[in-house]
Amino acid sequence: MAENKSNAKDKETAERISKSLDKEAMYGGHVDLKLYHIPDESIEVKKMTDLDSIIKSSLTNVGISADGNAGGNFLMYNNKVSHRSSAQEGLEIMSVKEAREKYDWLEDYWWKLVSPEADKYTARSYMEDSDGYFIRVLPGTKITSPVQSCLMIGSEEALQTVHNIIIVEEGAELEVVTGCLTHDGVQRALHIGVSEMYVKKNGKLTFSMIHDWDESVEVRPRTGIRIEEGGLMTNNYVCLKPAKSIQTNPSAYLEGEGATAYFNTIAVAHPDSVLDMGSRVFLNASHTKTEIISRTITIGGEVISRGDIIGNAPEVYGHLECNGLVLNENGSQKAIPALEAHAMDVEMTHEAAIGRIARDQVEYLMTRGLDENEATSLIVRGFLSAGIEGIPEILKEDIDDIIKKTADAS
Structure with a gap:
């Protein structure tokens, strides 16, 4: 009888959520889900070193090494898990479906920070019963090597x-480096990524995501983060390669006293691409803190930089900084910062600046022996890295690699 009631409840939930399959997102351009299909193709490897040379080469573009020396690895190819492994004690890595079978308590975390009824992308993910990675660090464990997904x-x-x-x-x-990319030859696709992250009391999470899509790929991440007392979250988002459109606006809920969240975004909008990116942070407990910093460049595409800080408790601090460079007359930048205070004794600030590279800066560097492209590259490098701390070394190498290409394309 109990099982029948459970099945009836699941059916009722699915019917309710299915009504959101046509619900457009609050931000971002329209994507017709009917143009894409769930593929059957998949791969499976026992070790990352068993991957073919083409995939290994592609992984390096998103900061992922297939040499097998990482603290943990997770690979998902299309919609199926291809590999998962953990090399460190106190670290669990498995698929979400495996974790739900192993732990009954995981239902208290599953779809709790992201609503499946938020829009058609979350609804579709729910209806597909999507799989993904489950990464858990046991209490008091400090994972010394980054986990790669x-x-x-x-x-x-x-x-x-x-x-x-x-x-x-x-x-x-825990530190996680996640790379999202398309295989060679794939030009058109849609990625919907739902992520729910929980940082418990005095926990620390550094999460870095690098995108390397083809220029006709649509991307719709949906992320929710909960940080408890004394917890710290640093989120680095890097998108330097072309994509048709990206729309992402993760929400972080700082629920415990002294919780902290840092959001750093570095992005380049290539011709004909639309990047609608931002972050929302809810300061729901006293002495919580957040800083949201974005540095974006357009070389012909459209950039929309959003930022929201909502102060719901006293003695909180928030700073929002949106800076954009326009390096091509066909490109556009838009900054939309927002602050809300619903309590006394809050300190929240924001600043936004959009412009171009000053000619006098280029000319000055040229007098120091640099040619024009070298001078432009140096200025772009300084712009992208200024004010952003905590970027892993592996990402800095990737940023340096793209800077010259960006300067050449401007």
Whole structure:
């Protein structure tokens, strides 16, 4: 009888959520889900070193090494898990479906920070019963080597739906580097990535995401983050390669006293691309703190930089900084910062600046022996890195590699 009631409840939930399959997102351009399909193609490897040379080469573009020396690895190809492994004690890495079978309590985390009824992308992910990575660090465990996760689309016109969960237990520490990319030859696809992250009391999570899509790929991440007392979250988002459109606006809820969240975004909008990116932070407990910093460049595409800080408790601090460079007359930049205070004794500030590279700066560097392209590259490098701390070294190398290409294209 209890099982019948459970099935009836699941059916009722699915019917309710299915009504959101036509619900457009609050931000971002329209994407017709009917143009994409769930592919059957998949791969499976026991070790990352078993991957073919083409995939290994592609992974390096998003900061992922296939040499097998990482503290943990997760690879998803299209909509199926290809590999998962953990080399460190106190670190659990498995698929979300495996984790739900193993832990009954995971239902208290699954679809709790991101609503499946938020828009048609979350609804589709729910209806597909999407799989993804489950990464958990046990209490008091400090993971010394970064965990690598890779979400790869390998089929043309594919729809990849992913649902990830990260749990950093009390007093634990974790660094995750996630790379999202398309296989060689895949030009058109849609990625929907739902991620729910939990940082428990005095936990620490550094999460870095690098995108390397083809220029006709649509990307719709949906992320929710909960940080408890004394917890710290640093979120780095890097998108330097072309994509048709990206719309992302993760929400972080700082629920415990002294919780902190840092959001750093570095992005380049190539011709004909639209990047609608931002972050929302809810300061729901006293002495919570957040800083949202974005540095974006357009070399012909459109950039919309959003930022929202909502102060719901006293003695909180928030700073929002949106800076954009226009390096091509066909490009556009728009900054939309927003601050809300619903309590006394809050300190929240924002600044936004959009402009171009000053000619006198280029000319000055040229007098020091640099040619024009070298001078421009140096200025772009300084712009992208200024004010952004905590970027992993592996990402800095990737940023340096793209800077010259960006300067040459301007």
